Amino acid sequence: MNRMDDTGVAARPAPVRNSATRRLAVTGLAVTGLAATLAAMVATTLAAALARAVGVDFEIPDGGEAIPLPGFAVVTGFFSVVGIVIAGALLRWSARPAGRFVWTAASLTTISLVPPLVAGADTATTAALLVLHLVPAAIMIPTLARSLRTRSG
Incomplete structure (x- = not known):
């Protein structure tokens, strides 16, 4: 009878990544x-329009003006692109891009919840x-994490 002294866990070899496959992964x-x-811009703007239709004024006390609907789309688009860059x-540069992305994006999302809480609206x-x-x-977050899992090998 043969006995194995290893733990049965084998390291997965790193995928071969040349510049062409890396470029395809980043492009994808x-x-x-x-x-x-x-999709996020449309969903956020529609949700804001729905909230406005049921009586939410989106007025921030310091400025006195209501946040316009296109403002939701612009801010969503900007920070979504920041997420794509991350x-x-x-x-x-990461050995585990999907896991690190989820952790980073969830942390940044949590931090983004602070301004509405302290704005005084x-x-x-x-x-x-x-x-x-x-x-x-x-x-x-789920879309980019899924994409990272597929593209990181």
Whole structure:
């Protein structure tokens, strides 16, 4: 009878990544990310329009002006692209890009919930803003994490 002294765990060899396959992986991530960004922008703007239709004014006390609907799309698009850049950097330089991305994105999403809580807006506006931070996160984080898992080998 043969006896094995190892733990039965074998290290998975690193995928062979030349510049062409790396470029394809980054391009695929970017295309997936931009499609998710558009979906997040639409979903967030529609959710804001729905909140406004039920009476949320989105007025922040310091400025006195209401946040316009296109503002939700612009901010969502900007920070979604920041997420794509972070995902691309992790794909390039991390051994575990998907796991690190989820941790990083979840941490940044949590931090993004602080401004609505301290802005001094009414309860309805604060609650709506909190939800509107979570809507694009619920679209972008799983989509980019799935894309990173597929592309990182």
